[in-house]
Amino acid sequence: MFSLSDYAYHLPPELIADRPVPERDTSRLLVLDRRSGFLSHHFFTDVTSLFRAGDLLIVNDTRVIPARLHGTKISGGRVEILLLDYVGGCLHLEKNGFFQCSCLMKASKRPAQGSRILIGDRLQARVEELEADGSVILSFHSEAPMPQALLEAGSLPLPPYIERKEEDPEDALHYQTVYARKEGAVAAPTAGLHFTDRLLGHLRSMGVEVQPLTLHVGYGTFAPVRVDDIRSHRMHHERFEIGEETASAILKAKAEKRRVIAVGTTCVRTLEYAAAQEGGLKPGGGSCDLFIYPGFSFRVVDVMLTNFHLPETTLMMLVSAFGGYEHIQNAYKEAIAKRYRFFSYGDAMLMI
Template sequence: MFSLSDYGYDLPAELIADRPVPERDTSRLLVLDRRKGDVAHRHFKDIKNIFQPGDLLVVNDTRVIPARLHGVKATGGRVEILLLDYVGGCLCLEREGVFQCSCLVKASKRPAVGSELFIGDRIRVRVESLERDGSAILSFHTEDPMPHALLDAGSLPLPPYIERKEENPDDAIHYQTVYASRQGAVAAPTAGLHFTDALLGELRTKGVELRHLTLHVGYGTFAPVRVEDIRSHSMHSERFEISEETAEAIYRAKAEKRRVIAVGTTCVRTLEYAAIQEGGLKPGAGFCDLFIYPGFEFRVVDAMLTNFHLPETTLMMLVSAFGGYDHIRKAYQEAIAERYRFFSYGDAMLML
């Protein structure tokens, strides 16, 4: 279970969801019993009958920013910029008066340090340094209010496997969770895309407690694992924050032996990372770089909602650790046979 090839599978291309279902909570739901490996087929709105009074549901309230910027070099050549650390840029702006952060730059030739790029006629960009991992540190300059100028100029960075010939303006709505509030992610925490305000209201009425945390999903979520022995993989880090209210709610739930249900791999990683720090799970902020693969001991999360993930990714390794390697293999095979929709805009899985 430590070989990269252990996490591969064959997926028919037509099962990759390139657009959402018309109504969020009508997506399908595969329910996996983590102990027995049994699988049941439901619809997402059925969770109101599966969750129990007293369950604590933890969601990630990060909001995807329009992080993809198109511009030109001083020579006129086209360039594409992807903001990797929007929050870091905002903090730099507060400290030093300039928006500067890590970015990916796509061009026919990599711009040199000190060169300038232009986004429209309002934003000038300077290349401050080139990093070993292929990223670049860029500073952004404009007479307009920053960072709003960047958000106005950018477009939503849909996952690379969503290939469309036409832009869909509805993505600005559908590629955000209904509770997204804190700007900073370059990818959506996709397990949460299935919730509607009405469904969340029904869960609260039933007695399910809802709490938020923040983990700003980074581009590293799409980064391929390039080592055959997965234990040698270096995990990317992402900014997170856990409020005092959320930390206290989790502490109470665990003490009272109530279920903690994490919505998505981002919540799982954040909660488990916080739990293994000195002193245990506490409110605070920092960078999460926890890599979860089979053999990991879960301390906080009792159940998990997630989507179906790309093969040979750290996300597949995490769900295999939580659901059981053999159970996940079986569940994915059944999902393919039953024609479930895969990846960000696809169907969901609940592991109990």
């Protein structure tokens, strides 16, 4: 279970969902009993019969920013930019008066340090540093506030496996959860894409408590694992925040032996990282770099809702740690055989 190849599987390309289902909560739902390995097939709206009064549902309220930018070098060459650390850039903006952050850049020739890039009508960037890992540090100057400049010039950074000839304006709606509030992610916490306001309202009326936390999903979530022994992998950092009300609700639920249901790997990592810190889980924020793989002992999460993940990724390792390696292997084989839709816009899986 510690070899990268242990997390490989073959997925027929047609099972990669490049668009969401017409209605969020009509996706399919594969349910795994973690103890027995028993699998059952449902639709997502069936969570109303799978959740129960007293459950605490934790969601990630991060909001995806229009982090993909297209620009032109002063010399005339075209450039594509992906912001990697929007939150860090905002902190730099508050302190220094201009927005600066780490980015990925695609160009026919890598721009030199000090060169300028024109982006739309009111935004330009300057190359400050060229990093050894291939990323660049850019400082942005805009005639408008940076959030407004991004709305005007940027687009949502869909995952690289969603290949389309043209961008779909509907992604601006579909690639956000209905409870997205705090801007900062460059990828959506996709397990939450299945919820509608109506379904959440139904769950609350049943007695399910819903509380948010924030983890700004970074591009590192798509970064490949480059070591054969996964225990040598070093996880990327992502900024998080847990509010006082959420922390209190979690501690109360655990004390009363009520189930804590985490929506997505981002919530799982945030909760388990916070619980492992000195003094245990408490309100506050920081930078989460927790790598969860089989053998991990979960302290907070009792039930996990997630999507189907890419092979040989840290996300596959996390769900294998939670659901059991053999159970997850069987679940993925079953999902492929039953033609479930995979990845960000795909179907869901509930592990109870």
